[in-house]
Amino acid sequence: MVTEVRPPRRDEMAAYYRTLPFANGMPSWEPADAAWHGGPEPWPPQRAPADADQLEELAAADTADESFHPIAAFADGRCVGASGTISFEVTVPGGGTVSMAGVTSTGVIATHRRRGCLRRMMQAMFDAALERGEPLAMLSASEGRIYGRFGFSPATYRTRWELARHEAALLPSAPDPGSLELIGAADAKKAWPRVHASVRAHRVGELSPLPGRWDGLSDEADGTNGPLRFLVHRDQRGDVDGIAHFRLPWSPTADRAGTLVVEALEAMNPAAYRALWGLLIDFDLTKTVVAPARPRDEPLRWMLTNPRAMRVTRQTDNLWARLLDVPRALTQRSYLTPGELRFTIDDDRMCPGNNGTWHLRADDAVVTCLPTDEPADLIVALAALSTLYFGGMSAHDLAYAGHLTQHTEGAIGQLARMFRADSEPHNTFGF
Numbered sequence: 055m056v057t058e059v060r061p062p063r064r065d066e067m068a069a070y071y072r073t074l075p076f077a078n079g080m081p082s083w084e085p086a087d088a089a090w091h092g093g094p095e096p097w098p099p100q101r102a103p104a105d106a107d108q109l110e111e112l113a114a115a116d117t118a119d120e121s122f123h124p125i126a127a128f129a130d131g132r133c134v135g136a137s138g139t140i141s142f143e144v145t146v147p148g149g150g151t152v153s154m155a156g157v158t159s160t161g162v163i164a165t166h167r168r169r170g171c172l173r174r175m176m177q178a179m180f181d182a183a184l185e186r187g188e189p190l191a192m193l194s195a196s197e198g199r200i201y202g203r204f205g206f207s208p209a210t211y212r213t214r215w216e217l218a219r220h221e222a223a224l225l226p227s228a229p230d231p232g233s234l235e236l237i238g239a240a241d242a243k244k245a246w247p248r249v250h251a252s253v254r255a256h257r258v259g260e261l262s263p264l265p266g267r268w269d270g271l272s273d274e275a276d277g278t279n280g281p282l283r284f285l286v287h288r289d290q291r292g293d294v295d296g297i298a299h300f301r302l303p304w305s306p307t308a309d310r311a312g313t314l315v316v317e318a319l320e321a322m323n324p325a326a327y328r329a330l331w332g333l334l335i336d337f338d339l340t341k342t343v344v345a346p347a348r349p350r351d352e353p354l355r356w357m358l359t360n361p362r363a364m365r366v367t368r369q370t371d372n373l374w375a376r377l378l379d380v381p382r383a384l385t386q387r388s389y390l391t392p393g394e395l396r397f398t399i400d401d402d403r404m405c406p407g408n409n410g411t412w413h414l415r416a417d418d419a420v421v422t423c424l425p426t427d428e429p430a431d432l433i434v435a436l437a438a439l440s441t442l443y444f445g446g447m448s449a450h451d452l453a454y455a456g457h458l459t460q461h462t463e464g465a466i467g468q469l470a471r472m473f474r475a476d477s478e479p480h481n482t483f484g485f
């Protein structure tokens with residue numbers, strides 16, 4: 055029985071990490087075959103349990119990090135559950151950013167599961183996030199069944215695709231005014247922040263990078279996966295305006311030999327994007343390009359002479375979202391079309407301040423979301439609204455699935471038009 059839920063003290067941090075699968079060499083993710091991630095090798099590698107020195111290292115780093123807010127659950131004085139949030143800024147429709155509590159490493163020891171431990175930690179994290187003024191929480195779900203009950207719902211997405219080199223060629227286009235260069239990890243670390251900042255300004259779902267975000271990039275080989283290779287594009291002035299990192303893993307079998315895995319590729323303009331892909335999809339001595347974590351909308355498909363050469367092999371959710379403060383969150387994004395809606399939320403047990411009928415009004419300059427006594431146009435489940443918030447999901451589909459109930463004719467169409475974003479929600483890295 056959980057007797058206490060509170061932030062761990064510094065001297066309790068080792069016990070806190072010991073409850074977390076990632077520090078214990080235990081599985082912390084739904085099993086997925088290697089093909090989901092990239093090349094022929096399984097990923098991620100099995101970890102061994104962290105030793106005392108490693109736990110101390112983690113504790114020192116985490117306690118020095120003001121954006122990290124750990125929470126622990128205790129049963130009769132023993133730490134049995136751990137979780138935490140990291141404060142991020144996330145880009146929302148319209149290009150603004152919203153403060154977000156990113157729920158991260160979460161675990162309850164096997165003997166204490168299914169007794170409400172996570173629920174209590176989650177409540178404590180929601181309350182603390184609201185106190186910090188964060189109207190939104192997000193997370194990566196280890197298993198799809200767990201987090202819906204807390205109001206989370208898929209918000210950003212990622213796609214894995216493969217492309218056979220012999221089928222892929224780019225349509226003709228104007229000559230590239232810039233140039234490509236293979237660089238080392240030290241230069242890649244400098245190039246990434248500039249490119250990512252540019253992408254983040256317009257892509258819904260992108261996160262503010264934590265300090266040291268790209269410090270881990272290295273030229274060292276990662277077992278049979280080989281080293282990361284870094285490719286940049288420079289504009290006419292010589293400034294980096296696009297970057298990719300990729301691997302050429304060794305394969306024990308002929309069928310997967312010659313695979314080039316693009317782990318990341320971002321560009322600040324179409325010319326850089328085209329040039330980077332142009333080299334990577336026609337790389338000598340390779341057969342297949344695998345891109346394991348791409349946005350659902352990939353303009354490369356429309357640059358190919360044969361769009362079918364790109365085969366989507368898996369599509370899934372990435373970050374899940376949960377609105378903690380509905381009016382605050384809704385007034386911090388913009389809407390594709392001006393309009394107004396009155397909607398009721400009546401299912402939020404963890405953040406009861408969200409329940410009630412709200413009048414959302416958006417014109418070109420101002421968005422307001424205020425309580426109203428007028429009748430609602432529709433009822434929306436909190437989790438559905440959290441998905442709609444990022445603009446990547448159809449309100450019509452959610453209504454069809456029973457998550458929205460319309461009272462006023464045309465209200466769902468109005469919701470769909472207002473909430474849709476013009477870029478697909480995606481994040482290049484998680485937490």
Ligand SMILES: CC(=O)SCCNC(=O)CCNC(=O)[C@H](O)C(C)(C)COP(=O)(O)OP(=O)(O)OC[C@H]1O[C@@H](n2cnc3c(N)ncnc32)[C@H](O)[C@@H]1OP(=O)(O)O
Nearest residue numbers: 158159160161162167168169170171172173193194196199
């Ligand atoms: C954001 C991330 O970090 S993802 C990583 C999550 N961690 C893991 O998957 C590691 C292995 N699993 C665990 O450590 C634990 O099972 C946790 C953290 C997932 C859940 O902790 P628990 O304390 O058991 O959850 P708790 O008892 O509060 O459960 C709340 C509800 O979720 C349900 N639930 C919890 N875990 C699961 C699950 N894996 N599958 C289905 N339902 C689940 C419970 O049945 C309960 O349902 P109810 O509200 O209808 O009563």
